[in-house]
Amino acid sequence: ARTLIVAAAQVGAINKDTPKQEVVQRLIKLLHEAASKKVQLVVFPEIALTTFFPRYLFTSQEELDEFFEHGEDVTQSPDVKSLFDEAKSHGIDITLGYAERTPEGTGYNTCVHYSASEGKVISKYRKVHLPGTKEPFEDPEAINQLEKRYFEPGNLGFQAYRAPGLVPDAANKTSVKEGQSTAGKGDPILGMMICNDRRWPEAWRVYALQGVELITYGFNTGGNMAHLWGSKPMSPEEATREALFHSKLVQQANSYMNACFSISSARCGLDDGKYDLIAGSAIVSPEGHVMAEAKTTGDELVVAEIDLENCRQGKEKTFDFARHRRIETYGLIPRQ
Ligand code: CDT
Numbered sequence: 001a002r003t004l005i006v007a008a009a010q011v012g013a014i015n016k017d018t019p020k021q022e023v024v025q026r027l028i029k030l031l032h033e034a035a036s037k038k039v040q041l042v043v044f045p046e047i048a049l050t051t052f053f054p055r056y057l058f059t060s061q062e063e064l065d066e067f068f069e070h071g072e073d074v075t076q077s078p079d080v081k082s083l084f085d086e087a088k089s090h091g092i093d094i095t096l097g098y099a100e101r102t103p104e105g106t107g108y109n110t111c112v113h114y115s116a117s118e119g120k121v122i123s124k125y126r127k128v129h130l131p132g133t134k135e136p137f138e139d140p141e142a143i144n145q146l147e148k149r150y151f152e153p154g155n156l157g158f159q160a161y162r163a164p165g166l167v168p169d170a171a172n173k174t175s176v177k178e179g180q181s182t183a184g185k186g187d188p189i190l191g192m193m194i195c196n197d198r199r200w201p202e203a204w205r206v207y208a209l210q211g212v213e214l215i216t217y218g219f220n221t222g223g224n225m226a227h228l229w230g231s232k233p234m235s236p237e238e239a240t241r242e243a244l245f246h247s248k249l250v251q252q253a254n255s256y257m258n259a260c261f262s263i264s265s266a267r268c269g270l271d272d273g274k275y276d277l278i279a280g281s282a283i284v285s286p287e288g289h290v291m292a293e294a295k296t297t298g299d300e301l302v303v304a305e306i307d308l309e310n311c312r313q314g315k316e317k318t319f320d321f322a323r324h325r326r327i328e329t330y331g332l333i334p335r336q
Contacts, residue, residue, distance in 0.1 A: 002167045002308040004188065006214075006263055007039045008281040012298030013269035014051045020079040023049050026299055027096075028086050033301045035090040040166050042087075042301075045218030045267035046097035046127075046195045047109065049080065052220040052267060053099070054146045055275060057136045064150065068101040074112055075121060084114050091116045093163060095192060097218040099150075100126070109151045111192050111218065117165030126154030127194035128203065143222060143275065158203055160210035162187040167308070184312050188213055195219035198250050198264070201257070202333070208258035209321065213308045215255070218265045221247060223276040236276070243278045248290070256288030259314025261306050269297045286311045 009030040014023055027044060034042045047053070050067045058064040069077040074096070075084040087094045093116050100110035109127035114120070130153055132145030164170070170187040191207035191214075198204075198217055207215055223240035234242065247264070255262045261284065268279035282293040283304040292304040318324075 002170075002184075002188070003305055004040045004166050004308070005038055005303065005305050006041045006261075006283065007034050007037070007043065007304075008263050008265035008283060008294070008302040009034070009042050009044050010266050010268060010279060010281040010294050010296075010298075010300045010302060011045050011048055012296075012300075013271050013273075014267070015272045016051050016053075016056070018051065020049050024080060024083050027083050030299060030301050031083070031086050031090060031092060031094070034092055034303075037301070037303050039092060039301075039303060041093045041095075041163070041216075041263075043216045043218065043263045043265045044094060044096045045265045046111070046220050047099055048097050048218060048267060050099070051271045052275070052277065054132060054150055055144050057144060057146065065101060068099040068107065070101045071103060073121070074098060074100070074110075075114060087114055088116050088119055093117075093166065095216050095218075097194060107151045108154060109147060109194055110154075111194055113161070113163065113190065113192060113216075115163060115165065122163065123159065123161040123190070123192065124156060125159070125192035125194065126156050127151065127197060128154045128158070129196045129200050131196040143224065145222070158191060158193070158206040158210075160189050160191045160207050160212045163190050184213075184309065184315070188308055191215045193217040195221065198254070199246075201254060204254040204258045204260075208260060208319075211315070212258070212260050213311045214261045214263070214306070215258075216263045216265075218267065219247070220267045221278045223278045240276065240278060244280045247278060247280050248282065251282060251284050252288040252290065255284040255286060256314070257319065259286045259311050259319045261286060261308070261311070265302075266294065268294075286314045 053067040095113045097111040100108045112121045113123040115122045130147045132147045134148045136144045191212040266279045266281045268277045279294045279297040283291045292302045
């Protein structure tokens with residue numbers, strides 16, 4: 001068995017003026033609960049340190065920049081350093097989503113995997129599928145989604161990676177480059193995505209082709225964004241139900257079709273008492289079953305023990321890519 005205890009650390013409402021230090025204290029509290037439950041990997045949400053600021057149009061660069069972490073190394077970011085220090089002292093790996101401003105001034109919607117055993121970031125991912133618009137909506141009632149304005153599409157691709165120190169007896173460190181056939185041995189093979197990426201089968205499949213055993217992601221999903229999807233008018237309750245349904249649907253279906261576990265972690269609740277984000281953080285098995293899920297719309301740790309051996313069935317039978325995929329028929333996919 002290659003078992004590990006994992007958690008989604010769901011984070012409830014954060015207001016526009018909530019200081020980052022206050023949020024980081026809440027994340028540390030969730031980390032302490034994780035330590036008491038012997039959790040080895042905690043997945044924090046997308047843009048976990050502030051409110052979901054792409055809903056606002058900022059005209060002042062200075063005001064916008066307050067929502068970003070600046071520089072190469074987020075573990076040294078003044079407001080956030082204590083979270084990584086806590087993770088290290090408890091021996092818990094974390095993934096954390098945040099808005100990144102590079103030294104060259106480019107904005108990315110980013111997440112990192114910090115390894116407690118290595119004491120450093122072992123993988124960084126920048127969101128590829130940016131939803132929303134560059135320009136704000138004309139309708140003053142519509143809630144903006146300005147990720148395309150504030151971020152560039154991620155330029156790091158979907159790079160699977162091995163996370164050391166999580167499972168015992170992980171002597172085999174075969175490179176993930178060798179693909180699906182190396183899964184089932186050695187340190188766990190992981191992949192990170194961010195929010196909207198979860199709706200794109202290509203993202204999951206590119207990871208699965210590298211033998212990924214566990215995909216992690218955080219999300220900020222409006223419960224009231226029907227206007228952005230262009231769907232039929234619905235009541236706020238219906239819209240929230242629909243958003244939750246699609247969120248679960250893509251997680252369960254893609255975990256099954258790619259024979260991997262997945263952990264999703266929501267930033268949720270009513271920001272500033274009015275901007276509704278869905279909850280529904282979940283841990284899903286390679287058979288597509290929900291193993292654990294959030295019961296609240298606030299700060300909550302969702303925990304499960306997973307055995308990576310359970311990826312084998314799918315990877316070696318129904319979804320043995322080498323035997324069953326027919327790539328000669330998929331030509332349109334890389335072309336358009
Ligand atoms: N943050 C993010 O990517 N949110 C999008 C929602 C866009 S609103 C319709 C998501 O796919 O959940």
